[in-house]
Amino acid sequence: MTLVIILLAIIAFILWKIYRQKEVEKDAIADEKSDAEYEQSRKERFKDYPHLFNKVDDTWIQVFAQQGNIDGKSYLLKAMFFLMVHESTRLDYSEGSMKYDSLWNATKELLEHLEKHHEGSVLEHEIALATYWQLAATRMGELIEARPNTGSLSSGAHTAEMEGEELEKAPFTDIEKIAELFPKKANHSEKEITFYNEDGSFPRESKGSAEIDKKIKALGI
Numbered sequence: 001m002t003l004v005i006i007l008l009a010i011i012a013f014i015l016w017k018i019y020r021q022k023e024v025e026k027d028a029i030a031d032e033k034s035d036a037e038y039e040q041s042r043k044e045r046f047k048d049y050p051h052l053f054n055k056v057d058d059t060w061i062q063v064f065a066q067q068g069n070i071d072g073k074s075y076l077l078k079a080m081f082f083l084m085v086h087e088s089t090r091l092d093y094s095e096g097s098m099k100y101d102s103l104w105n106a107t108k109e110l111l112e113h114l115e116k117h118h119e120g121s122v123l124e125h126e127i128a129l130a131t132y133w134q135l136a137a138t139r140m141g142e143l144i145e146a147r148p149n150t151g152s153l154s155s156g157a158h159t160a161e162m163e164g165e166e167l168e169k170a171p172f173t174d175i176e177k178i179a180e181l182f183p184k185k186a187n188h189s190e191k192e193i194t195f196y197n198e199d200g201s202f203p204r205e206s207k208g209s210a211e212i213d214k215k216i217k218a219l220g221i
Helices: 002-045 058-067 076-088 095-117 122-145 164-168 172-181 210-218
Strands: none
Touching (some): 058 076, 076 095, 076 122, 095 122, 095 172, 095 210, 164 172
């Protein structure tokens, strides 16, 4: 009798293992289906941004896409400008402040370059640069707060001087990677646009873009 009970227990255990395995397999199939449906939903949601999909965080695409279409107009350039200038006004004159401000001219130059020589919509280009400025401005804000307050603003806002070497690392140097997101058009020169000087220093001096300046002026900046 004891042997029979042991055999029944073994059989029950084996059947339970088989059942659990099947349940795990069903859950895995359900998860795979759910993942596939989610990815398909993402592809559909971001179909207008093929060059940014899986390269720029979904959240930034969503946030800046909204700024890129308000009553049929794009305010992304304005958003970028305010992201930049908010921290720029907290920087006292220093090598770091000059480099930070020069990145704005580099941004305008890059936007014109992308429109003329790279694939992708103007909106995609602007979302990529707006994301860059979101990350760059956030980092600059952190650097400013970590330095002694020079108290140069009557508002009492925390201000600081900045070493130039702080601008020679990510996320500031990531502007160099943006052109890589968009395939080159046939009219693109052999060399890609760069924001490094020949000696490797960053950023190089940029004259900006008269065309982008016109767009900015039209936005009331």
